[in-house]
Amino acid sequence: MTISLITVTFxxxxxxxxxxxxxxxxxxxxxxxxxxxxxxxDGTVDLIREFAPQFNGCLRWISEKDNGLYDAMNKGIRMATGDIVGIINSDDFYHRNDVITKVVEAFDNTDTQVVYGDVRFVNPKNLDKTVRYYSSKNFAPH
Incomplete structure (x- = not known):
């Protein structure tokens, strides 16, 4: 099962x-x-070019004018070919290296249609320091 991850940058x-x-x-x-x-x-495109070879052909990117964040997200969704589509913002990161594995397992083993999780805002100077935390517990289906 392929997962398409989309990041919008500016x-x-x-x-x-x-x-x-x-x-x-x-x-x-x-x-x-x-x-x-x-x-x-600001050098964002150069950074993307620098990282591109590490993705071994699994990275596609464009840099062009858009009509805002949601227009750009929709461009990414239209480009996506995966069975699952996810969004990771340009200032986000996954806390563990098995997050996508867990997401795919949730879709693969159930009738799951949406996956969400807790959100932690961290100090940009110390990524281990949580400054705000939102639990997904209250959003669980009943």
Whole structure:
């Protein structure tokens, strides 16, 4: 089962590196990674080019004008060919390297249609320090 991950960027040079490394560190082998950049001028595109070879052909990206975040997300969704589509923002990262494996297992073994999880906001200078936490517990289906 292929999962398509989409990241929308605009002048995200200082945060995108952690996102790219996080996607690369995932243990799940069948990831299609799509980056939609809105004509960044801060080095974001150079960073994407730097990381592209590490994705071994599984990264597709474009840098072009868009009409905002949701237009860019929809471009990524239209480009996606995976069985599952996920969004990881340009300042996000996965806390563990088996997150995508767990997501795929949830879809593969049940009638699951949506997967969500807890959200932790961390201190940008100390990624181990949680500054805000939102539990997904209250959103569980009844």
């Amino acid at each position: 002048n995200s040079y200082f945060t995108l590196r952690d996102t790219l490394q996080s996607v690369l560190s995932q243990s799940y082998p069948d990831i299609e990674y799509i980056i939609i950049d809105g004509l960044s001028n």
